[in-house]
Amino acid sequence: xxxxxxxxxxxxxxxxxxxxxxxxxxxxxxxxxxxxxxxxxxxxxxxxxxxxxxxxxxxxxxxxxxxxxxxxxxxxxxxxxxxxxxxxxxxxxxxxxxxxxxxxxxxxxxxxxxxxxxxxxxxxxxxxxxxxxxxxxxxxxxxxxxxxxxxxxxxxxxxxxxxxxxxxxxxxxxxxxxxxxxxxxxxxxxxxxxxxxxxxxxxxxxxxxxxxxxxxxxxxxxxxxxxxxxxxxxxxxxxxxxxxxxxxxxxxxxxxxxxxxxxxxxxxxxxxxxxxxxxxxxxxxxxxxxxxxxxxxxxxxxxxxxxxxxxxxxxxxxxxxxxxxxxxxxxxxxxxxxxxxxxxxxxxxxxxxxxxxxxxxxxxxxxxxxxxxxxxxxxxxxxxxxxxxxxxxxxxxxxxxxxxxxxxxxxxxxxxxxxxxxxxxxxxxxxxxxxxxxxxxxxxxxxxxxxxxxxxxxxxxxxxxxxxxxxxxxxxxxxxxxxxxxxxxxxxxxxxxxxxxxxxxxxxxxxxxxxxxxxxxxxxxxxxxxxxxxxxxxxxxxxx
Amino acid sequence: xxxxxxxxxxxxxxxxxxxxxxxxxxxxxxxxxxxxxxxxxxxxxxxxxxxxxxxxxxxxxxxxxxxxxxxxxxxxxxxxxxxxxxxxxxxxxxxxxxxxxxxxxxxxxxxxxxxxxxxxxxxxxxxxxxxxxxxxxxxxxxxxxxxxxxxxxxxxxxxxxxxxxxxxxxxxxxxxxxxxxxxxxxxxxxxxxxxxxxxxxxxxxxxxxxxxxxxxxxxxxxxxxxxxxxxxxxxxxxxxxxxxxxxxxxxxxxxxxxxxxxxxxxxxxxxxxxxxxxxxxxxxxxxxxxxxxxxxxxxxxxxx
Numbered sequence: 096x097x098x099x100x101x102x103x104x105x106x107x108x109x110x111x112x113x114x115x116x117x118x119x120x121x122x123x124x125x126x127x128x129x130x131x132x133x134x135x136x137x138x139x140x141x142x143x144x145x146x147x148x149x150x151x152x153x154x155x156x157x158x159x160x161x162x163x164x165x166x167x168x169x170x171x172x173x174x175x176x177x178x179x180x181x182x183x184x185x186x187x188x189x190x191x192x193x194x195x196x197x198x199x200x201x202x203x204x205x206x207x208x209x210x211x212x213x214x215x216x217x218x219x220x221x222x223x224x225x226x227x228x229x230x231x232x233x234x235x236x237x238x239x240x241x242x243x244x245x246x247x248x249x250x251x252x253x254x255x256x257x258x259x260x261x262x263x264x265x266x267x268x269x270x271x272x273x274x275x276x277x278x279x280x281x282x283x284x285x286x287x288x289x290x291x292x293x294x295x296x297x298x299x300x301x302x303x304x305x306x307x308x309x310x311x312x313x314x315x316x317x318x319x320x321x322x323x324x325x326x327x328x329x330x331x332x333x334x335x336x337x338x339x340x341x342x343x344x345x346x347x348x349x350x351x352x353x354x355x356x357x358x359x360x361x362x363x364x365x366x367x368x369x370x371x372x373x374x375x376x377x378x379x380x381x382x383x384x385x386x387x388x389x390x391x392x393x394x395x396x397x398x399x400x401x402x403x404x405x406x407x408x409x410x411x412x413x414x415x416x417x418x419x420x421x422x423x424x425x426x427x428x429x430x431x432x433x434x435x436x437x438x439x440x441x442x443x444x445x446x447x448x449x450x451x452x453x454x455x456x457x458x459x460x461x462x463x464x465x466x467x468x469x470x471x472x473x474x475x476x477x478x479x480x481x482x483x484x485x486x487x488x489x490x491x492x493x494x495x496x497x498x499x500x501x502x503x504x505x506x507x508x509x510x511x512x513x514x515x516x517x518x519x520x521x522x523x524x525x526x527x528x529x530x531x532x533x534x535x536x537x538x539x540x541x542x543x544x545x546x547x548x549x550x551x552x553x554x555x556x557x558x559x560x561x562x563x564x565x566x567x568x569x570x571x572x573x574x575x576x577x578x579x580x581x582x583x584x585x586x587x588x589x590x591x592x593x594x595x596x597x598x599x600x601x602x603x604x605x606x607x608x609x610x611x612x613x614x615x616x617x618x619x620x621x622x623x624x625x626x627x628x629x630x631x632x633x634x635x636x637x638x639x
Numbered sequence: 640x641x642x643x644x645x646x647x648x649x650x651x652x653x654x655x656x657x658x659x660x661x662x663x664x665x666x667x668x669x670x671x672x673x674x675x676x677x678x679x680x681x682x683x684x685x686x687x688x689x690x691x692x693x694x695x696x697x698x699x700x701x702x703x704x705x706x707x708x709x710x711x712x713x714x715x716x717x718x719x720x721x722x723x724x725x726x727x728x729x730x731x732x733x734x735x736x737x738x739x740x741x742x743x744x745x746x747x748x749x750x751x752x753x754x755x756x757x758x759x760x761x762x763x764x765x766x767x768x769x770x771x772x773x774x775x776x777x778x779x780x781x782x783x784x785x786x787x788x789x790x791x792x793x794x795x796x797x798x799x800x801x802x803x804x805x806x807x808x809x810x811x812x813x814x815x816x817x818x819x820x821x822x823x824x825x826x827x828x829x830x831x832x833x834x835x836x837x838x839x840x841x842x843x844x845x846x847x848x849x850x851x852x853x854x855x856x857x858x859x860x861x862x863x864x865x866x867x868x869x870x871x872x873x874x875x876x877x878x879x880x881x882x883x884x885x886x887x888x889x890x891x892x893x894x895x896x897x898x899x900x901x902x903x904x905x906x907x908x909x910x911x912x913x914x915x916x917x918x919x920x921x922x923x924x925x926x927x928x929x930x931x932x933x934x935x936x937x938x939x940x941x942x943x
Binding site: 264265266267268269270271272273281289291292294295298367416417419420421422423424425426449453 | 652653678680711712713714717735736737738741742744745747748749750774775777778781868871872875876897904905906907908909910
């Protein structure tokens with residue numbers, strides 16, 4: 096006897112399926128999509144009708160093509176960001192509009208720690224939005240002079256510490272080391288820049304802080320965060336995939352009520368090339384419906400706002416020296432060739448346009464030696480690429496996943512400081528990518544910016560900065576293109592488009608159930624569309 | 640008290656010969672080296688020499704130890720210092736694409752280490768090409784920018800004409816910097832250390848004695864009495880580029896003694912034994928100001 100068939104009826108269903116782009120009913124059996132159409136399919140499939148979404152809109156479940164499950168662990172420390180975020184408990188956190196508000200919140204958090212000398216680490220601070228002044232050690236001394244206090248900035252490149260941490264590090268007014276910021280009188284401000292001094296402070300504080308290893312609870316937490324915003328599949332890009340992490344992943348994703356599918360990417364630099372190729376083959380044997388190993392991530396350069404991205408002429412707008420290669424071009428060539436020849440799919444982090452150009456060149460060289468159809472090697476971030484680089488990517492069969500959220504979060508800074516007024520117009524150039532025929536996804540890089548595909552769509556469609564400026568009006572894409580870029584687009588870059596990303600027979604019954612149709616609301620309202628629930632393999636997860 | 644462990648950072652672009660040099664040091668074991676490397680797999684030690692082998696470190700029968708650096712250099716250094724016996728001298732292999740001077744600064748802030756001259760290797764057969772490469776030229780220049788000892792590796796693979804050309808290029812990039820040709824990573828411990836550690840070798844005269852014909856000059860300052868912090872800061876800020884390094888014990892008040900380390904216009908203080916002999920050793924290029932001028936410069940740091 097065949098398994099039960101359920102038909103969900105909705106106000107509207109957007110399928111991303113050419114055979115029937117819009118419908119009202121979708122049939123589900125054994126966790127997969129059995130069919131779609133109008134009211135007639137209830138009888139035709141002998142189904143039970145589920146009317147709980149009758150006034151809602153169903154779209155394919157969102158796919159976060161570049162997120163980090165570390166979003167599930169950072170919340171063990173207080174969040175002190177300028178922009179409010181939704182924590183794993185579903186409650187709003189952060190949204191602090193002044194240094195005083197941050198200090199007050201830290202005082203409240205410190206009061207929860209029974210040991211008056213226990214260290215306190217917080218994350219997500221973003222001083223660029225506070226007019227007038229930067230946070231100082233004195234601000235944090237007001238929280239405590241007894242405990243070590245470390246505040247990580249959202250960029251990941253700067254931290255603020257209190258006087259006790261400065262003293263424990265041996266940093267004083269008499270020290271003169273790169274990365275210790277000072278006021279006009281030469282006194283240390285407690286702001287530390289760069290991995291050397293930041294690492295020293297983090298260790299001196301004695302707090303595991305922001306460098307904890309992922310455990311099963313962290314993956315559970317990330318699953319909760321992601322499903323609330325309509326995500327049914329998320330990458331974890333990247334991950335060293337140590338035995339402990341793999342155990343955590345297999346444990347959490349095997350749980351019947353685990354709400355998302357996870358696609359981890361193996362961090363290339365954690366392994367020698369032969370070991371990495373062997374490791375990824377071994378991990379693929381652990382794949383299940385909710386866990387998909389197979390991707391390898393390479394990081395080619397740093398970040399643009401940290402001035403460590405590799406830029407082509409004319410370099411940084413403010414004259415800062417060019418950034419750092421994380422792997423040099425010759426090394427990248429060898430790594431790309433080896434993994435490519437072994438049949439592995441690569442996701443390559445490139446922020447600056449020089450890094451994108453070089454990564455594209457190296458994929459081209461590997462293809463010349465080892466022709467291979469349908470490799471779908473993907474550039475991640477690729478924030479400054481120009482049309483010529485996108486054309487070359489298209490001709491080589493590459494994909495791109497652009498960091499659309501950057502347009503809102505750092506667009507003004509890129510325009511004023513890093514890229515200048517002209518190149519900033521092509522920041523995360525979704526329009527150019529599509530025009531040149533590069534398969535497109537867009538992403539949040541959570542926890543760098545919050546995972547929220549409707550917000551990411553809004554960024555790519557409107558390209559608005561916090562000042563209300565439209566940054567590169569001609570790079571805007573349509574709501575339909577943006578919806579594709581958070582569903583079928585990323586599914587394609589993950590080689591999972593035969594399983595997820597659209598509503599088609601045989602694919603997983605993964606849906607985002609929305610209060611409104613993001614293709615019909617005003618473009619500037621896309622980010623306000625409510626997520627009512629997700630459906631994963633036919634199983635319903637109410638968002639609230 | 641614990642004597643600070645000398646720390647040498649070895650930089651240079653990919654393929655410049657850093658690993659070959661590390662392998663040579665470990666094999667010959669002139670000192671009980673503690674070596675931190677980027678790529679553990681590339682270290683090639685005769686299996687017969689290995690006393691103990693782990694996933695990210697090997698201990699050799701000759702007393703040396705070699706560890707993978709991982710993401711946190713400071714933590715790796717702390718682990719090395721905690722070994723028993725501690726290494727006599729630590730070598731840190733900088734990443735082939737990184738700036739070795741940034742790593743060298745860590746030795747200024749990590750307690751328990753004393754920074755030795757920054758060693759940068761250049762591949763005699765590849766340097767010219769790298770400096771012409773539009774993608775890597777700036778990285779290679781940055782790596783050479785603070786070199787205090789330039790080692791021209793693979794000297795046996797280049798002709799005399801090529802070697803002379805590369806040496807001229809390096810001399811133009813880093814005028815006055817000591818240069819040495821090497822083959823097979825063969826350097827002696829004495830080549831790496833200009834003995835400027837006043838804790839173990841307090842007499843400046845050793846500097847001249849140890850290195851006949853080298854291009855460095857040195858000077859020793861024995862303050863008449865306690866030093867004033869702000870004035871000292873002003874003195875250090877104003878030091879000319881010819882001063883490559885300053886190291887020694889500064890007394891700010893009776894019992895308030897700190898170890899000063901200065902290199903390339905950056906400096907830091909670390910706690911020092913109250914009984915240690917005070918005084919600073921300067922080392923610099925041939926352009927170092929005359930002793931009388933240096934004396935006047937530094938005496939300005941004395942407390943009234």
